[in-house]
Amino acid sequence: MPTYSYHCESCGKTFNVVQSLAEHIKEKPPCPKCGGKSVAWVPGPVQVITGKKT
Template identity: 60%
Template structure:
């Protein structure tokens, strides 16, 4: 499952969530710290393609 990175616009807390695509599509993300819904997705570090270890 993909990991999404989010940042809370209220308390600036950043966190990552493992969500299914369906959950992500619904977009119901709540800040785990202040419980507000003013949360924005940030660029995921998951997309870095430098894993050459085998």
């Protein structure tokens, strides 16, 4: 499962959450520090793994 980073706009804490893609699209998690609902997703690096060998 992917790990997504979020930033709380209320307290400034950045935190990671393990979510499925469906959960990530559906709703944002509350901040674990202050419980705030005003969080923004922080895009991170993308790693693509394929089955082909070059």
